[in-house]
Amino acid sequence: MANVVMDQFLTDLQQDKFCSSYEIACKTINYLRHVISVARFSTAAELMEIIQKEGKKISSIQPSAYVVGNMVRRVLKIVREEYATLLGQTGESVGKDSLHRMLTAAEAGDDYSLSFSELKSTVMESIKEYIDEIEVSIHNVSAQAIEHIHSNEVVLTIGKSRTVEAFLKHAAKTRKFHVIVVEGAPNFEGHILAKSLAHSGIETTIITDSAIFAIMSRVNKVIIGTHSILANGGLKATVGSNLVALAAKRHAVPLIVLAAMYKLSPLHYAASTGKDATFARLGSPQSVLDYGTAGTDQLSDVEIHSPMFDYVPPELVTLFISNIGGNAPSYMYRLLSELYHPDDHAL
Known part of the structure; x- marks a missing residue:
């Protein structure tokens, strides 16, 4: 049933059946939430690759709907933030950027190769909070x-x-x-x-x-x-x-x-x-x-x-x-x- 609903979303997006940016945002974020829930991954890098692949697909369906890309980027930011939080809890890093980290990020890049079993659950919870934020935005x-x-x-x-x-x-x-x-x-x-x-x-x-x-x-x-x-x-x-x-x-x-x-x-x-x-x-x-x-x-x-x-x-x-x-x-x-x-x- 979930797959049918997701396929219907892609069809409706292609046929431009959504009447507002709010509706597009809600449908897109729920689509990405479903993708994450059924995805198999062991690291944040693999999860972001899955999201980027899906994001490119749905963005290409309706390029003029900028909100679709916004939701994909926001979910990717959530994954990065939750990974940084989990990484900080292990004592290897901190969740917030330091001045040194900001200056060296371009050279060293971010490493998302560590595996955390809690990553999926924390990301799903953060996405749920973001959905609640969208719903009360008006x-x-x-x-x-x-x-x-x-x-x-x-x-x-x-x-x-x-x-x-x-x-x-x-x-x-x-x-x-x-x-x-x-x-x-x-x-x-x-x-x-x-x-x-x-x-x-x-x-x-x-x-x-x-x-x-x-x-x-x-x-x-x-x-x-x-x-x-x-x-x-x-x-x-x-x-x-x-x-x-x-x-x-x-x-x-x-x-x-x-x-x-x-x-x-x-x-x-x-x-x-x-x-x-x-x-x-x-x-x-x-x-x-x-x-x-x-x-x-x-x-x-x-x-x-x-x-x-x-x-x-x-x-x-x-x-x-x-x-x-x-x-x-x-x-x-x-x-x-x-x-x-x-x-x-x-x-």
Whole structure:
């Protein structure tokens, strides 16, 4: 039964059936947990090799889902940490890096060849704790809402984000404010968010994408979600987010990004060419131009692109709010070193 569930995960990932980064993160971490539980290994090096092999496989299935790679890297970091802890208990090393160890690591490298019978159980326990952390991440982000949203403010957002929705609803318990939702063409997910906020008693207005710049002068702050946070603090966000960010910058409106730490990726945007095969993901052109709106003769030489994501550079972002608190875009490099091991950045 477990194998059937795991195979179904790979199929759903390939067919892009997951509706949120949170769902992808939970499914991926549980998949890796199953892989570890049935794997046969005697050392941490063998276990990391197994995880890397599986990680490459599932990452190649859906390269644009950066969260998949993030989960693989996080599990590898957990293995390294648990191995270091077990190694420290034997008196041969310590769990924390010393200054000398940091300076000599590049020359000597880390040795994961010792065998510990407790390694699998400790790794499985740490992964369970990390799953619990992911599950409460949205709550931890939304709990900070009253520190950033004040009474009688006008807040603008775009599209639909579970984190933004929870954040605004939490603030509405003690604050009265107005939310402007950009509908987010061509998917129009903003209508779903606007309806949900209105049902919760929040004063909500929905606008078209073309009205963003005109309405921005009345906005106090912009709050958006994101698909992924890149290594430089830039965003891989829903299409239209860059337009919102540019308008906010022009009117000196702060842009706040809500994202749990599992969305932070060590990858960079290929700005030199402006193209990135894993970044520039296209949706069906049906949502942009219906097949029945014109004859085939008129459309025979037409290319229709429907991008799903925008790149938002870090200089347009004012603040990141995650499950561990608020940070500036320039602090993302520091957080990367805490979440992932440098050797795992390239799977």
